[in-house]
Amino acid sequence: MAEKIAARTEALTENPFHYCPGCAHGIIHRLVAETIEELGVREKTVGVASVGCSVFAYNYFNMDMQQAAHGRAPAVATGIKRVLPDNFVFTYQGDGDLAAIGTAEIVHAAARGENITVIFVNNTTYGMTGGQSAPTTILGQKTTTTPYGRDPHVNGYPMGVSEMLSTLGGVAHVSRVSIYSPAQVNRAKRAIKKAFEVQREKKGFSFVEVLASCPTNWRMTPQDALKWIEEKMLPIYPLGEFKTAAEEGK
């Protein structure tokens, strides 16, 4: 008799991902979907896909989904959650989407303590549109719009979104994780689960930043891309739990 100990979760559809080989989006999709399955809330979850490589997320998550305009997922999620306060609502957003055009929406969903969960995939670039620089692009990093490397005097400094959101009152949970090794994938899963639990307990806004790879636009092998996360991104974007509902004593 064989018992599956690792297999596709029911919270994902059968559609194969359109992502490039080795793209972190696939791993993160799985973690979110498994969490939802494990919490047994697939049938009361509404997900919000954003605009970025994960724009088609609605094809993969096996649950009700809305596709939001670029950057506006937190506002769309707010609209849904205010209608359905007892359902689960999450957004899945890239760094262009969340940290650039959608800055006002994420900051205010956080400040309002909107009881939603946000999965923030930070791959330091605009994957979908061909690798332009993002607010999270690190100094010196070459992208199609910083062909000579990101220069702080021209393009400013990489943005620590987790650090920034942690200063806001309505925020119940913020953590930064990554997926560059099986152990980190495990930790990422735990963080995502915790975020959804915070939502279940109606403690307010929960946020997980995942340091992710974009091998295609980084022009690296998937392997090297993971190494790059560990070596280049970690010093700028330290992992950890920045805030938790427990600490807040809410």
Next chain:
Amino acid sequence: MAEKIAARTEALTENPFHYCPGCAHGIIHRLVAETIEELGVREKTVGVASVGCSVFAYNYFNMDMQQAAHGRAPAVATGIKRVLPDNFVFTYQGDGDLAAIGTAEIVHAAARGENITVIFVNNTTYGMTGGQSAPTTILGQKTTTTPYGRDPHVNGYPMGVSEMLSTLGGVAHVSRVSIYSPAQVNRAKRAIKKAFEVQREKKGFSFVEVLASCPTNWRMTPQDALKWIEEKMLPIYPLGEFKTAAEEGK
């Protein structure tokens, strides 16, 4: 022989302010104008007025001015500064303008380290449109759109803009001051001057939050309004210098 020791600065026009009696905007205008005069840079300054009660600021500041769309003053100022890197550029914005609709623009001007000075007048409400709640409205405060008082479960938590911006890399100077007493007015002046000096030295983004009164919409006498700042706002919005270029060692 009489020597004037306190009089209208040349950096203000002769136009009388349209502000309500006792409105803090008048005091803050004076401080900004005096600073510009004292630094001797009136003729190379371009100010950006925002949308709020101070929308007519271009009638008062005796220098080149642009009037920006609601919330977008930091973007307009960026446009100007990138054209005129050796001029002085400042924005003058209310809390509705800067902390609500203009969140993305202020955060990114800050993250880019745009070498401009931002004067942020936090009066916890939308003065111009008749006293609606703002992101900075304090808990329990009654406004025309929180008629039962601001409830964190519905409207979220007051936003500490200075705290939030201080987390960003490009930020050279952040301080929070007030104008509820002559001593505080003095301190506010010093902070504003420091911010402009940071700009002069091209150290990056400088930001002064001024806790201000809106007697009309708070439905208080100008006196009581100042007392309210001291008693109600200070506990939530502590005064101080949150970040300075010196510390940053830039």
Next chain:
Amino acid sequence: MAKVLMGGNEALAEAALRAGCRHFFGYPITPQSEIPEYLAKKMPQLDGVYLQAESEIAAINMVYGAAGAGVRVFTASSGPGISLMSEGISYIAGAELPCVIVNIMRGGPGLGNIAPSQADYNQATKGIGHGDFHLIVLAPNSVQEMADLTMLAFQLAEEYRNPAMILSDGLLGQMMEPVEFNENPPKEKDKPWATRGAKGRDPNIINRLLIEAEALQKHNLKLQEKYQLIKETQCRCESYLAEDADILLAAFGSCSRMAKSAVEMARSRGIKAGLVRPITLWPFPEKEVAEAAKGAKACLVTEMNEGQMLLDIRLALKGRIPIHFLGKSGGIIPTPGEILEEIERIEVNLRG
């Protein structure tokens, strides 16, 4: 129900509540502030949601989310705020979500001023966002219609799964008139497509991305069919003394009130003037306007802008009779006296 004396904005807000709408997302702007302020008071008492968004962009996207979750929902703003909603409105129309958007117009362009205006006609009826889509646009001309057309807007929005706009202005928003609320507000439609959790069914998806050109064209053709149906069945128009009019005035919204007074003044001077008033601005009642103009020798379009509905009138009348225009802008309202003068000038020309 007895009549009550109410301001236009309050009547609109109250009508929305009576239509069962319990969700409002908006951002303050003059001259529509009475709407959110009214709702901020009432919604909590009705267990409804009044949420002040961080911007108009957030507001329209909250509307998208809430409409997608299957409730009656609306937002209100004015010129600059409506412009900011453009992208979101294009999404809502593309995703076929029902909702109501209120524009209490003010003077433009830019920040303009807060005086009443009709300068956003073109935007509302033709080019508010990118892509091929249309809003249903309703233009009240009284406090009563602020209420009635709001209820109608919810009904049409749901019937056609299309955003509907109330295009009004600060004059109608602030003025008070007696109003009687329709006691049979439109029933809410079933929304099996709404995203409320995929319990015992396949997932619902609210989306306006169709990466394959063929699929997107197919969707667009479906929208066009819907628009055609709306055009055929939902044109609304009113006329006043048009049958025998030599000079036909055309005006919408608050401006039509001044035009009506001018028609009366003209009639009392023996000039056969009449009025046609489009109530739906999209679909534009082209046939009805042409019909009203059948016997006319000249047309006078009057608007609180620089000539926007003028274009639709030109299309409707196909060059058959001369079309004159009297426009005021920036918040100026044409007075009945001014309109009368123009009528008289035209009359002299017609005779001479």
Next chain:
Amino acid sequence: MAKVLMGGNEALAEAALRAGCRHFFGYPITPQSEIPEYLAKKMPQLDGVYLQAESEIAAINMVYGAAGAGVRVFTASSGPGISLMSEGISYIAGAELPCVIVNIMRGGPGLGNIAPSQADYNQATKGIGHGDFHLIVLAPNSVQEMADLTMLAFQLAEEYRNPAMILSDGLLGQMMEPVEFNENPPKEKDKPWATRGAKGRDPNIINRLLIEAEALQKHNLKLQEKYQLIKETQCRCESYLAEDADILLAAFGSCSRMAKSAVEMARSRGIKAGLVRPITLWPFPEKEVAEAAKGAKACLVTEMNEGQMLLDIRLALKGRIPIHFLGKSGGIIPTPGEILEEIERIEVNLRG
């Protein structure tokens, strides 16, 4: 200068540089990305400013600031991003600031797709923002025109202190053709009104708030006069075999290329077809189109949308001849063969 083979987007960007433009603010979006990517490479070498803004809203407001400070400046985007710029564009037009805005159109509404489309015609020419204003809208149909009209756009923008838009699409943006750059790009105008520091003069103010209705109306009338002048002097239009055409095709931008091929195919089959192509979409060359249609018995409008320029053609032709329409949308491009079929159908009707 020798011809070079370039993609349309690159040619546009290079033309802007050669026109002396040293300031670009934009936000990435397909299918215009080659423009910012080209500029990101070139601007630093020219001591110019390429700045990737945090959003299209920020970008257009940076353009406002930079234009107010008196430099040649431009931005580029596509459908959704252009919608987000609506408010800013209304401000720029109201404040009479010269700048160039590029829309490389894609399929809509909503997120739509990234295939070439002409679905933003109405938005560009009629209702892009609140208030009474107009953009100057230029529609290239070749890589050469991507370059030439960009230079012209800067010139017209400065001449009239009005924003000018290049309305193009992904097809023209991505295709390569030989291009020869104008060696005499338009001279930059003096801008005494610019805010560059009030040294030895009274302060300059860039502003679009006029709280008094009278003042705003006066400003609006001034704008209208300007628009009238532009209409009278700047209509641009091209026609091909129109003089003796029985069936006149009307098309703009990339679609006019397919239409031209169809005209040739029709002629080779003995059908007298011709083509009129508006180059300025606003001001719309109404007279020129009417003139081109003088001898025609029928008109066929073909667009990559559901019928938008159609309305302006209807206005221009005033119901004189039947107007047919062939539209494709969502990124589909009508082939010359399809257009020919439609021409043949019309021809049969005309004969029958």
Next chain:
Amino acid sequence: MFLTTIDKESCKGCYLCIPVCPKRLIKLGSEINKRGYHPAIITDTGECTGCRACFRMCPDLAIEIAKVV
């Protein structure tokens, strides 16, 4: 000696200057100015120490202080 004056037409009668004067030299006025406000008035400028507290608080720049030498 300091000469402190309040410009009647600029003053909006907010009275923020009154409590801050260490010498209590400023009072409510009863006159009405053109804009309908009751301007504050200085009682005895001879006592003025030139401390500028009143000037600092005045939102409408109605106060001028001169040092008489």
Next chain:
Amino acid sequence: MFLTTIDKESCKGCYLCIPVCPKRLIKLGSEINKRGYHPAIITDTGECTGCRACFRMCPDLAIEIAKVV
């Protein structure tokens, strides 16, 4: 004992699974699948400890692990 399988058609040949297997059971494949990728292959599933490291890293859910009891 654990049975680990890689679905040939789901695999995109990113090879993230290879270095993480403590037993080095996964290898580059040479076959081409329908989408043009060279799927990874399992060499000796009998050695598999069921640690799931490979599963965790696989972005395309190409790996399934079963415990055979």
Next chain:
Amino acid sequence: MHHELIIAGFGGQGIMFAGQLLTYTGMMEDRHVSYIPSYGPEMRGGTANCSVVISEKEIGSPIVTDPGILVTLNQPAFDKFAPTVKDGGLIIYNSTLINGELPGEDVETLAVPASKIADELGNPRITNMVMLGALIKKTQMVSLETILDSLEKVLPEHRHNLIPLNKQALEAGMEYTEDKL
């Protein structure tokens, strides 16, 4: 019957309340009515006026540009609006505060020392009601009874204690006017 009025004065003189009350009363008497507030360009305070139309027939333009009746409570408002009154029209003015000299036109005037009367009744804030009393006495536009009924509807419950005072003021205005008729 068709009345087009402007009521004008300073913000704070109860202009808007008087206009709304009159409009409400017209509605109670089954007339067509409309009311439009208008504030000056000042941030707060400043001048205030409203247009009221009360008519037997449907109302076209609700904006009154050449009023048949002007009710004015202070001098700036008088100066601004008196010249706009229709030939054959009526101006009722608060003679305590207004020097009602007209550039000699075909307009009837009624001077009511309303502020004084209000002061005598012990409350300057009911000047508006004194003027309203004068208006209805002079024009018979609506009846006192309906105004009193309307007051009950228009005033929120917790202000109903003010009704007797308002009634007194209305009656005082009517009485004063009776003598002048």
Next chain:
Amino acid sequence: MHHELIIAGFGGQGIMFAGQLLTYTGMMEDRHVSYIPSYGPEMRGGTANCSVVISEKEIGSPIVTDPGILVTLNQPAFDKFAPTVKDGGLIIYNSTLINGELPGEDVETLAVPASKIADELGNPRITNMVMLGALIKKTQMVSLETILDSLEKVLPEHRHNLIPLNKQALEAGMEYTEDKL
């Protein structure tokens, strides 16, 4: 002279470069030319093709829907585009990778074992140049000289070392074709 071509294959086979080089060469020979790239809907990789028009007269539609000439480097591209070729048209295909069976239409075909030839020259990445050589030999569309001149312009300086190899490939394609003419 008016040529409408489609060049099609996988991403990575140098389809776009071949198209651009041909277009550039056409321009150098004073023809009217246009080139349009087209990628499949895949995120990255997948199929790629381009439309090239080279003509004596001005070019109307730059999009080629029924090509006179199809140059195709792999089977899926062949299967997709072969049926669209005009009657009387020409298909040149990479016979190393393509089984060039046609549903019996009025189209001329030229099979070139381009991948094999390229491999023999030591670099599979010049398959595209072999095909281009075959094309110009067969159609005389442009001359080898101009292509070689164009190569110098189109390749960035630091790639000029590749010119001899490209030339070899072009010539090999021409030679192979000469035998088949």
